[in-house]
Amino acid sequence: MITRKIIVRLIVGFLLTACGAFASEPASERGIGIEGDVKITLNRSDYLPKALDDRTPLILRIEEITPSSDGRFVYDFHYIGFESGPHRLSDYLVNPDGSPAMEVGELTVNVMSILPQDHTGKLNSYVPRVIPWFGGYRVMMMVLGVLWILGLLAFLWFGRRKKSEIVVTEELPPPSYAERMQPLVESAASGELSASGQAELERLMTGYWREKLSLPEQRMAESLAAIKRNPEAGALLLALERWLHRPGGASHQEIAGLLEPYRHMTVAPEEAGS
Amino acid sequence: MNDTNHNFVQAVRDRVGEVVVGQDVVVERMMIALLTGGHLLLLGVPGTAKTLLVNSVAKAVDLQFSRVQFTIDMLPSDIIGSELLDQATGKFSTHQGPVFTNLLLADEINRAAPKVQSALLEAMQERKVTIGNESYQLPIPFLVIATQNPIEQAGTFELPEAQLDRFMLCHRLNYPTADQEEEVLRRQLSMGLKHMKGGAMPKTAFDMIGGEPVCRVEDLVEAMEKVQSVHVSEVFMKHCVELVRLTREHSAIELGCSPRAGLSIVQAARARAFVMGRDYVVPEDLFELAEDVVLHRIRLSYEALAEGRRPEKVLEELLQKLG
Known part of the structure; x- marks a missing residue:
């Protein structure tokens, strides 16, 4: 068989x-x-x-x-x-x-058979050969390794940024709440602030106090309640609500009085960039 | 704000408080739904007094009340009614279903097949139903308070977004606090037995609902008129529109709010201002109600869900842009 x-x-x-x-x-x-x-x-x-x-x-x-x-x-x-x-x-x-x-x-x-006449039909046993140092697998791997290192060095050398090209671009911090509020406060003080501007001003003022009081991460409703509990912030925010939401709004003097603390607001260094 | 009308709110709250411990926010939301005619969906695990609350409010305001326990084999006619053949006269007569009431409690609404849900939601939207060839106006006021168990999903039919949008508010009930749970136990201990026809059984909180209503439908209508006169400023409307638009632009949200959401926020805010004794709305109303008005109307994208983001957190991000 x-x-x-x-x-x-x-x-x-x-x-x-x-x-x-x-x-x-x-x-x-x-x-x-x-x-x-x-x-x-x-x-x-x-x-x-x-x-x-x-x-x-x-x-x-x-x-x-x-x-x-x-x-x-x-x-x-x-x-x-x-x-x-x-x-x-x-x-x-x-x-x-x-x-x-x-x-x-x-x-x-x-x-016709291509096997020799004296072939017994048995498989030849495998005899491992010694891989020569020169030629064959080892040399090929060494050549590839050297090429890889040379390629890496070339990549690093040509890919480096030249000193003259490095431009230090200092990212400008986004405007703080106080900075964004200033023009709106001035417009409101002069009575020229539109309803959209008033809405934006109210959002900024809430954000400003949320940040100033360093309120923890919590629901907005809870943050607003915490702001209202603060004596200074609460009074200003309630006055703002009366001006913007109460029927009849507020008189010019009341608005001016409300905005006064915000008109002379100074931007603390750590506040900038918030 | 007129004290008489504010007393109406307090009287209902006090009456409900006699039966239900805590859940003040839910009672407030139910008052908002009552005062605006908007429908309310309550999501909560079993045993958080959803049905008891609705019963208590209905009895306190002297409203017609029906309760339907939704099941998978219900038919639309089980809700809206049907035409029946009177064998004596040989003519068809109309049998009006439980939807003909002032306050309908649709218990476990997601257990019914979509065609039953649709029948109810059509009635909710148009406030009339058609039986045979006749259209019938539903009683006024008409309010649906539906409940849903958010945990058990086997054998349920999830309400699609278009139908969820019909609910003005969707409130998620929390478990009571430890103090409130102790009070529940104390009340239960003091309830005693209910005797009937020679037999007896322990009373439940449902047996404690009773007495005369604290106000009539006329009082409710008067309060509703007051709600309609609550002032809504231009600035508040801009906040509402901004919030709705933000839901449509946020990268994590696949489906944002419809214009109906904006209408619901304004209406609900008016009612909340009335409940709080104000005749004008303030941003606090928006922030308090946003979760109940917006969350069931938005759908997060697949990517956001895969990242483990929660709708509540995404909504908070949006609200923080408003303040």
Whole structure:
């Protein structure tokens, strides 16, 4: 069985030699591999493949039989060779009545092996080879490593920012609540602040007191309540609510009085940038 | 603000307080819903007195009250009513469903199939229902207070955003404080037994709802008129519009608020100002009500949810831009 499997791995030569009276094809040698197909013209069309057992050195199948123009028949054979050497075609074909197809003559099939004649069919054992210092894997890896280091150095060298190109850009802090409130407070004091400006002013004032009182992270409703509890902030915020939300609003004097603390507000250094 | 009207609010609160311990904010929200005719959705785990609260308020104001426990096999006709064949006369007569009331408690609304939810929400929006070929006006005032359990989701149908938008307020109930829970236990201990037809059983808080209503529907209507006269400044409206617009522009929010949210904030703020004894609204009303008005109307993006962001936190970010 092992021998068969090894032979299956061979490149099989399939040689047909026309030497019978019924065969019209001249003998020809074909390198056809493990499996292959070949066409042979025979005088009759009723040859059948012979039943084979599992020890057969060759499997031969008839794929198709077609009549040719000269009144004979072209057989398409498909073959698989398991053992090297000559195989007679008549050993693999039978007549319709089951008798051997002796009239096919001495047509033979030669299956050629590429293994040496003395090969026992055993696999060769693996013998590791010593990798040479020069040439081969080690040198290739060293070359690649050197190239990688050189590439990295080149990348760092050419990718560095030149001193002359470094521009120190100091990011300006965003305006503080006090800075943003100033123009709105001035507009309000002069009575020219629109409803949108008033809404913005109220938001900024709430934010200003939230920040000034350093209120913890909490819901806005709770922050607002905390601001209102503060004596200074609460009074100003309630006055702001009366001005902006109460029907009738507030008089010019009341508005001026409300805005007075915010007009002279100084921006503390730590406050800037908030 | 007229003291008489403020007394109306206090009287209802006191009456509810006789039965329900704590939950002042929920009572305030229910008063806001009553005074504006807006519908209220209560989200809370079982046992936080949602049904008891609605019962108490309905009895305190002398309103017609119906309760419907929503289930998966309900039909729209179970809510709005249907036409019945009178075999004696051979004619159809209309049977009006539980929706024909002043105050409807839709308990566990998310347990009903979407077609039942739709039938109710249509009634909420149009305040009329059609049975057969006839349209019927619902009683005025008409208010739906729906409850939903936020934890148990098996076998429920989540209300879609378009339907949630119909609720003016969606309030999330919290557990009572330790002191309040102790008071609940103390009250329970002193309730005693209820005797009936020779039998007896321990009384519950529902048995404590009773007595004459503290005010009539006429008082409620008068208070509603007062609410409509509460002053809303230009500046306040700008704050409301700004908040609504911010919900549409925030990167973490996929679906922002509809214009109806702005209307709801203004209406609810008016009622809250009335409840607080003011005749004008202030930003405090906006900040207090924002969570109940806005949260159920926004939907966070998939990315924001994947990052573990909570709608409450996103809303707080928006509110901090307003103050």
